[in-house]
Amino acid sequence: MIIIKSDKEIKKMRKAGKIVAGTLDLLEKNIRAGVRTDYLDRIADDYIRSKGGKPSFLGYQGFPKSICTSINEVVVHGIPDSTKLREGDIIGIDVGVILGGYQADAAKTFTVGDNIPPETLRLIHTTERALYAGIDRCRKGNFLGDVSHAIQTVVEDDGFSVVIQFVGHGIGRNMHEEPQIPNYGPPGRGPRLEKGMVFALEPMVNQGTYEVEVGEDGWTVRTKDRKLSAHFEHTVAVSDEDPLILTMP
Numbered sequence: 001m002i003i004i005k006s007d008k009e010i011k012k013m014r015k016a017g018k019i020v021a022g023t024l025d026l027l028e029k030n031i032r033a034g035v036r037t038d039y040l041d042r043i044a045d046d047y048i049r050s051k052g053g054k055p056s057f058l059g060y061q062g063f064p065k066s067i068c069t070s071i072n073e074v075v076v077h078g079i080p081d082s083t084k085l086r087e088g089d090i091i092g093i094d095v096g097v098i099l100g101g102y103q104a105d106a107a108k109t110f111t112v113g114d115n116i117p118p119e120t121l122r123l124i125h126t127t128e129r130a131l132y133a134g135i136d137r138c139r140k141g142n143f144l145g146d147v148s149h150a151i152q153t154v155v156e157d158d159g160f161s162v163v164i165q166f167v168g169h170g171i172g173r174n175m176h177e178e179p180q181i182p183n184y185g186p187p188g189r190g191p192r193l194e195k196g197m198v199f200a201l202e203p204m205v206n207q208g209t210y211e212v213e214v215g216e217d218g219w220t221v222r223t224k225d226r227k228l229s230a231h232f233e234h235t236v237a238v239s240d241e242d243p244l245i246l247t248m249p
């Protein structure tokens with residue numbers, strides 16, 4: 001069952017979403033070669049708590065840190081550690097916040113330094129465009145499959161691969177609620193969207209094969225061919241009019 005949120009609940013999620021957006025902005029300003037991912041984790045955790053929120057990921061099914069930092073061939077769920085960012089890396093950062101009992105979740109892929117190959121920038125831009133194509137389908141009366149299909153179309157038209165093993169999700173009081181939202185599939189299928197549904201859309205896009213594998217730590221998801229992967233995510237509410245992006249600044 002997809003839980004419908006009242007306007008009041010969506011306002012609460014929007015407050016959590018502002019903290020998520022503020023965290024990603026702060027992290028962007030601190031991304032440079034030589035910075036350790038556990039430093040990024042620490043400043044994110046401090047910022048979230050300074051705003052009265054709690055990091056959703058810390059302790060979630062045993063996850064040991066407050067954000068996910070996924071470098072280069074890491075698709076999602078990378079664990080912050082003593083790894084230093086290097087010139088030319090890309091890093092996907094995923095941030096979740098709980099405030100007043102409600103969650104918001106977003107992710108963005110950043111570049112380290114200015115020396116990024118055009119093909120890498122294209123992967124990142126396509127992933128972000130795919131997210132926005134999905135967001136634009138989050139309108140009442142559409143089918144959930146329309147959202148998935150819009151994401152897949154942007155990705156595959158640009159010659160990249162959609163990860164199928166991990167998907168977007170409903171979100172509210174819990175970080176993961178129904179429905180699952182694959183980043184692929186036919187249009188015109190699945191539940192009809194209604195006002196008050198809130199989704200975390202999150203295309204994970206690979207330069208090479210769609211296949212991924214989970215590392216020995218039980219978390220870190222890598223591309224099987226070790227080519228690059230990008231990840232963008234927003235928490236989005238279906239309204240009477242345009243979709244509401246709750247994780248905007």
Ligand code: MG
Nearest residue numbers: 105200202233
């Ligand atoms: Mg998510």
